[in-house]
Amino acid sequence: MNLADHLSAEIQSSITIEYLNGSGQALNRKVMRNALTSLGRNEFRELVLKVRDGKLPQNFILKQIQLFTRFIRDGKSSIVLQPDNVQLLISNCPSDKLKHFMKTLMIKHEAGKNGKPVNDRMKLLAGLPRTFETISPVQRKDVEQANEMRAKANTETPVKRKGLSNREPNKTNGCPQKRIKNLLFMCQISELRPSKKPTLSMPRQLNLSTEQSLVLSTVLSGKNVFFTGSAGTGKSFLLKRIIGALPPKSTYATASTGVAACHIGGTTLHAFAGIGSGKASLEQCIELANRPGVRQHWMSCRHLIIDEISMVESEFFDKLEAVARSVRRRDEPFGGIQLIV
């Protein structure tokens, strides 16, 4: 994969498609472990999500949508398609890609709200052949349009104060001051105020230097990578972009020390490896690495990041390599795990 495709309107992830009933319970569920989801437009210029996993693609027209992005940093988000009662649960997506994708979706959807809706009758009468065109990158005018639509909605659709309408005022204990306060409180909850959606900005670009881009594209090509540089040359910055570009379930970000591990939001190399100090014999280390819980790390790991590799003892590193090959039953270096150090 080259870097131009890295932040695009397409994501590779696991997807669960849930078909909901009127009360939001899932009636039917379809799980795709490795799905490709693209954002595009159909022959009527409607916004469409195309989901495919090697079989027949499924298209979802985005009319009224709700986006849930609380766990976007963990590579998870969900999209609820309201009139159709369908929910798409996205997981195991590289977090930077997912952030870019969801932001593009949000801006394009919001910006397209002033377009005329096409009903089924108009579609039938038009008799156009089915098409799907991948969405163009977000432009400044899309963001402006989206913000205009948001501002309009903010002033036009007042909603009741969130969560306050059902609350009972506190008991007053007969204190006149408290009674006045409660009266004010009740007046406030009966007021209407406009819902406030935050202003949108352009999706974040990679903004890497030439050397940083080269390292990231080499990582994405699947090769083992060692990168270094003097203080302040952007190693930590690049490492965060690398972590954000890899699928979370199969990527382990580790460092030789706890402090360095915290810095990149990962664990220590020792905690990942589960072989203690590594001073035991190879057989014992392999036995330790085969314990439930530890073995699962080794089996699911496809990309191992080790920050501050210079602090890792060579003996321990060699042990890890041998353990990886044995536990994963693969004779390639590190049992086929891609190393980024």
Ligand SMILES: Nc1ncnc2c1ncn2[C@@H]1O[C@H](COP(=O)(O)OP(=O)(O)OP(=O)(O)O)[C@@H](O)[C@H]1O
């Ligand atoms: N591509 C970039 N775009 C914007 N800012 C960058 C970029 N690369 C690095 N920086 C900034 O440069 C500064 C130094 O970067 P960073 O801390 O990653 O360097 P480092 O090589 O890890 O340094 P050290 O070895 O001292 O830990 C940081 O403020 C970082 O945000």
